[in-house]
Amino acid sequence: MTAPAERMSADNIKGELLAFAAKGGALVAGVADANAFGAAPEGHRPGDLLPGAKSVFVVGGAQPRAADWKSPHASFMETSSTSDRINALGLRVANQIERNYGYYALMVPAGVDRGRQPFVSVAFAAELAGCGSKSIAGPVLNRDHGFMYYSALITTLPLPADGPLEDPVCPAPACVDMWDEHGTTPCLATCPIDEGGCLGGCIKDGRITETRYDRARCTTRAQTYWAPGFQQALQATLEEKDDAKRRMIINSSGFTRTLWSMTYSNVSQGQCFECMRVCPVARPKHDLR
Ligand code: SF4
Ligand code: SF4
Incomplete structure (x- = not known):
């Protein structure tokens, strides 16, 4: 009690x-x-x-x-x-x-x-x-x-605050080594902003000194289905004059997935995890039998 x-x-x-x-x-x-x-x-x-x-x-x-x-x-x-x-x-x-x-x-x-x-x-x-x-x-x-x-x-409950970490988690030691050797990290190499990707940045003395993120581009990849996908499919359906094509859009796997993801995860759902898939932080926990 x-x-x-x-x-x-x-x-x-x-x-x-x-x-x-x-x-x-x-x-x-x-x-x-x-x-x-x-x-x-x-x-x-x-x-x-x-x-x-x-x-x-x-x-x-x-x-x-x-x-x-x-x-x-x-x-x-x-x-x-x-x-x-x-x-x-x-x-x-x-x-x-x-x-x-x-x-x-x-x-x-x-x-x-x-x-x-x-x-x-x-x-x-x-x-x-x-x-x-x-x-x-x-x-x-x-x-x-x-x-x-x-x-x-x-x-409104006053609670003792924990405060931000003094020692940042990113970049991980392995990423600092990769940066020193190749001028990139696993996530940046997966989605490089200057080669059609979304991520850029700089590391100096083991700390992030600059980040670049193309939000618009990432959104088109990470939110392909869910609400933006629904809005896109709805617009295409409304604009399509041909009955058969309209039915094709509605029954397409893209639109079906959109409806799925909207009902599956009520508020948001990312579809692209590639920058996180390669991240070494807590990686040993991903390696099971
Ligand atoms: S979620 Fe995908 S598209 Fe967005 S930054 Fe990460 S790898 Fe790039
Ligand atoms: S791979 Fe992970 S730890 Fe390494 S720089 Fe990218 S986000 Fe940071």
Whole structure:
């Protein structure tokens, strides 16, 4: 039985929430200070979504399994996103805060606000909560688990913040060696921005000093199906005058997959994991029998 919140210290409440998150399947969890989002655009900070916000509680997990990374069939990863599971856990933590401790707890929506901006960047929250650090390829990487999905909830409950990592996870030592020898890293070599890809950057003294990312190009590859695919297919269907061709579009495997991915992963689904597939962070965990 949980003690009344007013008699518990912030450290104890945080300990209970971390244990609750771990029991619910989180591989990592942490707390960011709600006032530490100054680098985020105005209108997209925790207090803009929940007035009086004090903390942002972040949970991470639901990552692809080792076998998912091993499958040579690219379409497998395209249709097997598990990001909704971490969002479900985030909601359970939010319920826990409201019911057990009597503070507001608002889950950051996993969808996007106007201009395709996140309501509050969950990736930034994960960094500020010390769950990992932003990689040159974009995703926040955790040192022990590599790529994973995150969910963040904003709360008026004051909790001790964990703060960002002092020692970034990316670039991994193997990537620094590769950079020193070849001027690239596994992810940059997979999707080089100057050769039709989306990623570029620079590493100096073992630290990322520059990143380049072609978001528009990546979107056309990483969100081929899901909502953008649906919008594209819908437009093509509406514009097609020929009945037979219209039926072909509607029954095509591309459109079917779009519908699949939209129902499979309610809010978002990436279809291209190639930059993460080659990332060495937490790679031993991918090598099973
Ligand atoms: S997700 Fe795919 S397209 Fe996007 S940066 Fe990574 S490898 Fe390139
Ligand atoms: S492969 Fe992974 S660790 Fe290496 S530079 Fe790219 S994102 Fe960073």
